[in-house]
Amino acid sequence: MRLDARTFYLAEPRVRRQRRYVPQPYKARYLGPLPGVRHVPGIKYVLRSVPTVVIRYRPLDLRVPVVERPGREGRTATAPRRFVWRRAATTTAAVTLLAAGVVTMGHAMRFDADWTASSTRLTRMWDEGATAADAPAFGAPDDCSQLPPSRIARADAPHAVLHVPRTGLRTAVLEGADRATLDRAVGHLPDSRWPDQGGTTVLEGHDITYFNELDRLRPGDTVEVQGACRTWTYEVTGTQVVKSGHPVRHSEKPELKLVTCWPIGALFPSDERYVVSARLVREAATADRAAAPAPAAVWPRVVPELPPGTRAEDFAPERTGMPLGRLSVSRELDEAYRQGPHPLQVERASVRVVGAALRALAEDRPEWWHRLAPGVPLPAEFTPGTRIGWQDRAAVEVEGYGERPTGARxxxxxxxxxxxxxxxxxxxxxxxxxxxxAVARIKAWHLEPLAR
Structure with a gap:
C-alpha cells in the first residue's frame, strides 16, 4: 500500500459521537460557537440558552432547524426535524464517495504514467551533478560546505542518495513525504532534520517499491545517506512495528529512521508501520560520483491487454471484487529491479488482465478470452453466468531473471x-x-479442486 507519512507522524484524536435531545420549555437560540472553539466535525457545541440544549455539530449547517410543538398547558417543546439532517447526511456521503472515486482513478492514471523512469532519472541527475545548479545561491560550485542536503533549493532535484548495501538499494531522496513524492522516490519527512543538521532524520518509502526489502536489515547492517559533499554512515540498532499515528521522538543525537508500511509488500490498506532505527557511526567526504554504482536501466511501461472499447480501470480490483494480498518479486531478478516501482506496474497490469478474463467468462464473451489469453483454451469449469467467490486474498509474484521481467503469477x-x-x-x-x-497477456490458467 501507499504510505501516508502524516498518519505515521501525527496521531489524530478520537471523538465520541453522540447526540442528546432534551425537551425544554424555552426555545433554543443559536448564538454561534463558543469563543476559541474550532469548527471540527464530530465536536459537540452548545446552544447558549436557558436552559441548555447540547447538540452535535453537523457538517453542512451548525444551526439545526427547530420546530415548535404545542405541549401541555401552553408549554413549548423543541424537536429537531430528523428528515433534514438525514437527507443532508445522505447527500454528503454520496458526494464524498463520488469525489473520492474520481480522485483515486485520476491518481492511478497519473501514477501509471509517471513512475517507470522517475527514480532512475533522479538518480542520474544526482550522478551528473544536477545539484550544482544550486551552488550560485550558496557559494562556488567547488565549495562543498555550501551544498548540504538541507540547503538544496530545487524542488525537483534530489537532495541526497540513499544506499543500503545489504539489499543493494540505491535511490534518490526528495524533500517531502506526500503521495506524489513517494511515488517517485524515497521521501524525507519535512518535520525531521537532514543529516547535516544533527538530530533525527526520517526517510519514508513505499513497501511495494523502494522499501520492499527493508525487513532484511538486521542490527549491525549499515545504511548510507550520500550528500553532495558529505556521506553519513549509520548502523542499524533495531526494528519495530508500530501503529499508524505513533509519534517519532526527536533526539539530539544523530540518528536515522526508515519507515514503511507493514506487512512488507501489502497490496491492501494497513494501519501498521515498520520502523528501522540506526545511529550515526561515521561522517566522511563523499567519494567521486563516477565511482558510484550505475543507475538502473529504464524498463518499458507495461499495460494490460484489454477488450475493445474498455479501459484498464474497468477491471481494477475495486470493480471486480478481487481481494489483493501481498506482492513478491522473484529473487532471480536483479536487486536494482526488485527495489523499484516497475514490479508494481507488472502486478497492476497482470491483475487487470485477470479481472478482464474473469468477466469474459462470466458474461460468455469468448472473443474477449481469445484476445486476453491467446492460445489458452477456455476453462471447462466455467459456464455462462458463472462467478467465483474469493476465499482469501490473491497473492501476486513478479517473475523473471536478471533485468528482464517475464510476467507474473x-x-x-x-x-x-x-x-x-x-x-x-x-x-x-x-x-x-x-x-x-510492453503488454501483459494470460499465459496459463489452472483451476485445481481442493480436498474437502
Missing amino acids: LTARVELAGRSHLLTVRTRIDRAPDGAG
Whole structure:
C-alpha cells in the first residue's frame, strides 16, 4: 500500500459521537460557537440558552432547524426535524464517495504514467551533478560546505542518495513525504532534520517499491545517506512495528529512521508501520560520483491487454471484487529491479488482465478470452453466468531473471459451484505492437479442486 507519512507522524484524536435531545420549555437560540472553539466535525457545541440544549455539530449547517410543538398547558417543546439532517447526511456521503472515486482513478492514471523512469532519472541527475545548479545561491560550485542536503533549493532535484548495501538499494531522496513524492522516490519527512543538521532524520518509502526489502536489515547492517559533499554512515540498532499515528521522538543525537508500511509488500490498506532505527557511526567526504554504482536501466511501461472499447480501470480490483494480498518479486531478478516501482506496474497490469478474463467468462464473451489469453483454451469449469467467490486474498509474484521481467503469477483460493479450488494464473509480458512499451497477456490458467 501507499504510505501516508502524516498518519505515521501525527496521531489524530478520537471523538465520541453522540447526540442528546432534551425537551425544554424555552426555545433554543443559536448564538454561534463558543469563543476559541474550532469548527471540527464530530465536536459537540452548545446552544447558549436557558436552559441548555447540547447538540452535535453537523457538517453542512451548525444551526439545526427547530420546530415548535404545542405541549401541555401552553408549554413549548423543541424537536429537531430528523428528515433534514438525514437527507443532508445522505447527500454528503454520496458526494464524498463520488469525489473520492474520481480522485483515486485520476491518481492511478497519473501514477501509471509517471513512475517507470522517475527514480532512475533522479538518480542520474544526482550522478551528473544536477545539484550544482544550486551552488550560485550558496557559494562556488567547488565549495562543498555550501551544498548540504538541507540547503538544496530545487524542488525537483534530489537532495541526497540513499544506499543500503545489504539489499543493494540505491535511490534518490526528495524533500517531502506526500503521495506524489513517494511515488517517485524515497521521501524525507519535512518535520525531521537532514543529516547535516544533527538530530533525527526520517526517510519514508513505499513497501511495494523502494522499501520492499527493508525487513532484511538486521542490527549491525549499515545504511548510507550520500550528500553532495558529505556521506553519513549509520548502523542499524533495531526494528519495530508500530501503529499508524505513533509519534517519532526527536533526539539530539544523530540518528536515522526508515519507515514503511507493514506487512512488507501489502497490496491492501494497513494501519501498521515498520520502523528501522540506526545511529550515526561515521561522517566522511563523499567519494567521486563516477565511482558510484550505475543507475538502473529504464524498463518499458507495461499495460494490460484489454477488450475493445474498455479501459484498464474497468477491471481494477475495486470493480471486480478481487481481494489483493501481498506482492513478491522473484529473487532471480536483479536487486536494482526488485527495489523499484516497475514490479508494481507488472502486478497492476497482470491483475487487470485477470479481472478482464474473469468477466469474459462470466458474461460468455469468448472473443474477449481469445484476445486476453491467446492460445489458452477456455476453462471447462466455467459456464455462462458463472462467478467465483474469493476465499482469501490473491497473492501476486513478479517473475523473471536478471533485468528482464517475464510476467507474473497470481494464486488464490476461490469457490466455484460450492467447492473450493486453487486458482493459478500466469501472465507473460510481450512487446507492444508499436514497440514503445510492453503488454501483459494470460499465459496459463489452472483451476485445481481442493480436498474437502
